[in-house]
Amino acid sequence: MVIEVEKDAVVVGGGPSGLAAATRLAELGYKVAVVELGDELGGILIQCIHDGFGTKLFGKALSGPEFASIFIEKLGELGVESWTRTYVARVRAEGGSWVLTAVSPEGVYRFSCRAVVYATGCRERTPFEIRVGGTRPAGVYTAGLVQRLVNLYGVLPGKKVLIVGGGDVGMIVARHLYLEGVEELQIVFPEPWFAGLPRNVQQCVLDFGIPFRPRTVVKEIVGKERVEGAILVKVDEKWQPIKGTEEFYPCDVVVFSVGLVPNASQLEELGAEMDPRTRGPVVNEYFETTLKGVFAVGNLLTPFDYVDDAAETAFIAAEGVSKHLNGEARRGNPIPLRPGSNVRLLVPHRVEWSSGGDITLFLRPSVEKENARISVKGSGGELHHARRRYVRPSLVERVELPRSLVEISPEGVVVDVE
Numbered sequence: 001m002v003i004e005v006e007k008d009a010v011v012v013g014g015g016p017s018g019l020a021a022a023t024r025l026a027e028l029g030y031k032v033a034v035v036e037l038g039d040e041l042g043g044i045l046i047q048c049i050h051d052g053f054g055t056k057l058f059g060k061a062l063s064g065p066e067f068a069s070i071f072i073e074k075l076g077e078l079g080v081e082s083w084t085r086t087y088v089a090r091v092r093a094e095g096g097s098w099v100l101t102a103v104s105p106e107g108v109y110r111f112s113c114r115a116v117v118y119a120t121g122c123r124e125r126t127p128f129e130i131r132v133g134g135t136r137p138a139g140v141y142t143a144g145l146v147q148r149l150v151n152l153y154g155v156l157p158g159k160k161v162l163i164v165g166g167g168d169v170g171m172i173v174a175r176h177l178y179l180e181g182v183e184e185l186q187i188v189f190p191e192p193w194f195a196g197l198p199r200n201v202q203q204c205v206l207d208f209g210i211p212f213r214p215r216t217v218v219k220e221i222v223g224k225e226r227v228e229g230a231i232l233v234k235v236d237e238k239w240q241p242i243k244g245t246e247e248f249y250p251c252d253v254v255v256f257s258v259g260l261v262p263n264a265s266q267l268e269e270l271g272a273e274m275d276p277r278t279r280g281p282v283v284n285e286y287f288e289t290t291l292k293g294v295f296a297v298g299n300l301l302t303p304f305d306y307v308d309d310a311a312e313t314a315f316i317a318a319e320g321v322s323k324h325l326n327g328e329a330r331r332g333n334p335i336p337l338r339p340g341s342n343v344r345l346l347v348p349h350r351v352e353w354s355s356g357g358d359i360t361l362f363l364r365p366s367v368e369k370e371n372a373r374i375s376v377k378g379s380g381g382e383l384h385h386a387r388r389r390y391v392r393p394s395l396v397e398r399v400e401l402p403r404s405l406v407e408i409s410p411e412g413v414v415v416d417v418e
Contacts, residue, residue, distance in 0.1 A: 002107075002109070002110050004109075005033060005109055005110065005111045005112070006031075006112045007033045008115065008325060009025055009033075009113050009114070009115040009116065009321055009325070010032070010033045010098075010100055010111045010113045010117070011025075011032060011035070011117045012088050012100070012116065012120060013035075013043070013118065013119035013121060014035075014038070014040075014041040014042065014082060015043020015044060015045065015119060015121050016043060017299070017310045017311055017313060017314040018043070018117070018119030018298070019041060019071035019075065019314075020297075020311035020315060021117045021119060021295075021297055021315075021318050021321075022034045022071075022075060022117075023074045023080075024315050024318035025321060025322075026079070026080045028322050030325065033083065033113075034080060034081070034082040034083070035086050035100070036084045036085075037086065038084060038085070039084060041075075042065065042068035043068070044064070044121065044144065045064030045065060045068040046068065047064070047147045047148045048064030048151075049063050049064065049065065049151045050063065050064070050172055050175075053307050053308070054070075054308065055306075055308065056306060057311060058070070067307060085104055086103070086104035086109065087102060087103050087104070088101070089101050089103050091116065091266065094112075097112050098113055098114070098116050098293060098294070099111070100113070100116065114293060114324070114325055115293045115294070115295065116294045116295070117295045117297060117317060118264075118267055118281075118294065120262075120263040120300050121262075121300060122260035122261055122299045123260065123263055124144050124257075125258045125259045125260065126142065127140060127164075127221070127258075130256075132218050132221060133219060133220035133221075134220030134221035134222055134230075134231070135222070135224060137221065137223035137224060137226050137227050138225065138226050138227065139157070139223070139226050139227030139252055139254065140227060141157060141255050142256055143170055143173045143255055143256065143257035147169075151176065156177075157253045158251070158252040158253030159183045159252060160250065160253065161177055161184065161185050161251060161255060162186050162230055162253070162255070163185070163188070164187075164188055164189070164254065165256060165257035165258045165259070166193075166194040166195045166196065166214070167194075167259070167394070168197055168200050169257045170187060170189075170257030171187070171194065171196050171200045171205050173257065174187055174204060174205060175204040175205070178210055185210050185211065186211050186212070187210060188218065189213075189216070190214075190215060190239045191214060192214050193214060194212075194394075195394045196394055213232070215234055215236075216233070216234055216235065217233060217241070218231070218232060218254065219231040219233045219241065219246060221254055227251060227253060227254055228251075229249055229250040230254055231247070231249075232246070232247045260299065260303040262278065262279050262280035262281075262300045262302065263300060264280050264296075267294070267296065270294070271290075271291065272289040272294065272296075275345070275349065277344065277345040278345050278347060280300055280302055280347075282349045282350075283295075283296055283348045283349060283350075284320075284349070284352035285316075285348050285352065285356065285360075286317055286319060286320020286321075286323065286353065286356070287301065287313055287316060287317040288317070288320050295317045295321060296317075297317045298314060301347050301362075302345060302362070302396070304362075309396065309398065313362075319356070328353065328355070330353055331353065333410065334350040335352075335406055335412055336349070336412035337350055337406075337415070338412060339414075339415060340415055340416035341416045341417065341418070342367045342369070342416060342417035343366060343415055344364045344366040344393060346361065346415055348361070351403070358400045358401060358403055359401045359403055359406060360398065360399075360401075361398070361400075361401055361415065362396050362397070363415055363417075364395075365391040365392065365393055367393070367417065368391070368392045369390070371389065372387070372388045373386075373387060373388075373418045374391075374417055374418075375415070376399070376401055376413055376414075376415050377413060377414050377415075378406075378408065379409055379411055380409065383405040383413060384402065391417060
């Protein structure tokens, strides 16, 4: 038996950005459903027991569960229906609507709606994606799995732990393991310095004296049944191994924290255009994909450093959903937004609606630079600029761009970091 559900919009994913989108849409008066694959709403935040969330949105440092609970409580107050342990198996366009076929322990659901908001986040890159050699013994984890084991189930994965990756998640996991009593810890990463936020370098590593080795990677994992250690090797500025620097490091656990990849496979299968830089979908200023009525928010666009920014994309997308549902006019020719010099990636990719407020740009610089200038240029020269005391590749920058300035450059604008 197929259970029919009709809504104005369906949000796929019950993490922070999905909850934020559903909340804002419900506040705007739309009938919304949230479909979540996991056992509960909240997404990755449920296992993030450290604080630091909500400083921008709520003006205070919250733990992950606290941040998620604010939106979950709002959904309850607004009467938004949610389905957990429910997998969206198929999405197709049908008679001007989107139809989602989802499977759950209770049966098969058929959701009909006029707009879909994808908030499926990211997945962790695996050791195989960075070409680590060796055997495949027990004791090799991703950082997210270790977080879940330690913070939700109270399981310590081992006693001597090697963490691969100098980003924020790797540093946070290192601190958790240190506080839980791991006997030995070591962090290795190929960069000359940590790639995460400065506050995490100080609060998670330096404050606890956790040892780390820059310009170092894992060449191979050693062990048959269980991890016995790893072969470490130093690398040059291009991350190429330096011969003769191999060293055996004994450990019983190797934790990989080597980046995130947007969960965009279903969108790609639907025919949405993908950005090779972000590996997420190409979107307009309201984070609508190249499929009309299908939006993408949060880490599905690109991994954000702050959950507050991910939630902000959901608020912006909710406005776009409202425009779509109300049939507001779009531009005849979208205005391209392009990353320029010293910009690794830029979201959104185009301006498509005829009216609206300022356009929020999220960009990741490709350089470290003091007294940086973020310059937005059109065919006639600079349209807008923003100053930053310091920019680095590890931090996504946000710029508010007046819509009127974009409209005077219909051939497109380019964003540079100077």
